[in-house]
Amino acid sequence: MEYFTCMIDTAAVHSKRIVPLFRLVSPVVSHLIYADDLLVLLQPSMRGMTALSDIMEKFGRLSGLQLNRKKSRVYFSSRCTLKEERAFALGVEKGELPVKYLGFPLTVNYAREQGCHSLVDFAQRRVEGWQAAGLSFGxxxxxxxxxxxxxxxxxxxxxQIPTATIQKVESICADFIWRGGMHAISWDQLCRPREGGSVGLRPLHAVRKATCVKMAWRFIKGGRYGRNGWRTDI
Structure with a gap:
């Protein structure tokens, strides 16, 4: 895939046939590769769509790795026009946002409560499915x-999940534990260590703080972009 990366970079940086979606970010983010998945981020111009289609076809001829167009989708922002024509130029079907990848919804609103609705919905659906199971307290x-x-x-x-979302998830968990009735023991007490006579649940708000610090530490001290790229720009 290194050759494909070179082809994308050449089209984005040198020939300007492709305009990256985040072109003002340093380093320029034109595409992301994870395992056998490819995510290309570009401005939805007809020229860019045609250029990307040409790159895919050329890369397929040289490497033997062909794009599975049945499983591929192109997603546009709400402000984009002529979506069907642009999708046709790329040769894949148009998808609808929001979409999930690796269990996460692809959205820019993670910092807001509405960006994490799917997590609250997941917890609520699971609880509703367990209500009729006749489960013990344990x-x-x-x-x-x-x-x-x-x-x-x-x-x-x-x-970084908003605090309000964490509170909703904890409330759903507490109601499920006490079957929607009076809470004989508060959530904070349930999260105390087992050595102290509690059940040892993890306080999600504390986990949130710990993971925020962990991500900040990785960004500052380690990782490709934390050490050599974005940290310097900031």
Missing amino acids: GRIELVRSVIAGITMFWLQSI
Whole structure:
């Protein structure tokens, strides 16, 4: 894929056939590659769409790696016009936002509560599905610990979830544990260590603070962009 990266960079930086979506960011982010997935970020001009299609075809002829057009989608912002024509120029179907990738919704509103609605919806759906299972108190605790708290911590490893969202998830968990009735023990007490006689749930608001510090530390001290790129620009 290094040759493909060179082709994209040449079209974006030298020939200017492709205009990256985040062209004012240093370093310029024109595309992202993860495993066998490719995400190209560009301004939706007809020239750029045609250039990207040509690059895909040329790369396929040289490497034997062909784009699966049935599984590929192109997504446009709400301000973009002539979406169907631009998608046709690229040769793939037009998708609708928001879309999920690796369990995360692709959105720019993570810092806002509406950007994390899917996490709250996930917790609510899981709880509603467990209500009729006749679970014991210990069973409900383990489901909260392994499923809802586990998924929330998975999100927290990558993004900064708003405090209001964390509070909603914790409220859903607490209501499920006490079956919607009176809370005999507060959530903070449930999150105390087992050695002190509690059940040892992790306080999600504390995990949020810890992961925020962890991400900041990685950004400042380690990683490709933290050490050599974006840290210097800031």
